[in-house]
Amino acid sequence: MEPSTEYGTYERQIRIDASPEVVFDVVSSPVHLREWWPDEAELSPVPGEAGRIGFREEDGSIDWQQFTVVDAAPPRHFSFRWTHLEGEEAGPNTSFLVVFELEPDGAGTLLRMTESGFRERGWDEATALAAYRDHESGWNFFLPRLAPYAEKVAAR
Numbered sequence: 178m179e180p181s182t183e184y185g186t187y188e189r190q191i192r193i194d195a196s197p198e199v200v201f202d203v204v205s206s207p208v209h210l211r212e213w214w215p216d217e218a219e220l221s222p223v224p225g226e227a228g229r230i231g232f233r234e235e236d237g238s239i240d241w242q243q244f245t246v247v248d249a250a251p252p253r254h255f256s257f258r259w260t261h262l263e264g265e266e267a268g269p270n271t272s273f274l275v276v277f278e279l280e281p282d283g284a285g286t287l288l289r290m291t292e293s294g295f296r297e298r299g300w301d302e303a304t305a306l307a308a309y310r311d312h313e314s315g316w317n318f319f320l321p322r323l324a325p326y327a328e329k330v331a332a333r
Contacts, residue, residue: 184309186293187316193286193324195331197252197279200286203327204277205255213322217241222249227267230259243267253279258294269297273312286327290320 193200203209207218210230217239220228226246231239245267247256256276258267265271273294280287295309 184306185296186291187309187313188289188291189316189320190287190289191320191324192282193288193327194284195286195327196284197281197286199331200279200288200327201252201255201277203323203330204279204288205249205251209326209330213326214319215242218244220244220246222246222255224248229263243272245272247274255279269294270299288323290316292316 195203203213205222207220207228210218215230216233217231218228220226220230224246228244228246229241230244231241234240241263242259243261243263243265244257244259245261247258247267249255254277256274258272258274261267261272273292275290275292278289278291280289292312295305295312298305298308300308
C-alpha cells in the first residue's frame with residue numbers, strides 16, 4: 178500500500194484460515210510473536226503491561242524496543258504502543274500505536290492491522306515520512322509471515 182498524502186496511518190488487511198481465537202494468540206503471545214515478527218518478545222497481553230520486543234542485528238546483538246499493551250479483548254482486538262524510550266510513558270507523542278482487529282470470516286479470520294503515530298511524534302516532514310516508510314517496509318516483510326504461521330498453529 179502506498180503512503181497516503183498524510184502518511185499518518187499504515188493499514189493492512191489479510192485473511193487467515195484460522196479462527197479469531199488462534200489469530201488473537203498469534204498476535205498477542207510472546208511465544209507466537211517470535212515466530213513471525215520479533216526475534217525476542219517479553220510481554221504479557223494485559224492492558225497496561227509493559228514489556229519489550231527485540232530484533233537481532235547483523236552483529237548478533239538485539240535491538241530492544243519498548244512495548245506497552247493498550248487493549249486486549251480476546252478474540253477480537255489487541256493493541257499496543259511501541260518504540261518509546263525505556264522509562265518513558267507510552268503515549269501519542271512518544272510511541273506508535275498498533276491495532277489488530279479480528280473479524281470472523283467463515284471458518285477463518287479477517288485481520289485488519291493499523292499503525293499510527295507518525296505525525297504525532299512532532300518530527301519534521303522528512304523524519305516522519307522516513308519513519309513511515311521504514312515501518313511500512315518492516316510490516317510488508319513481517320505481516321505476510323503471520324497467516325501461514327497462524328494456519329500452522331490452527332492445524333495442530
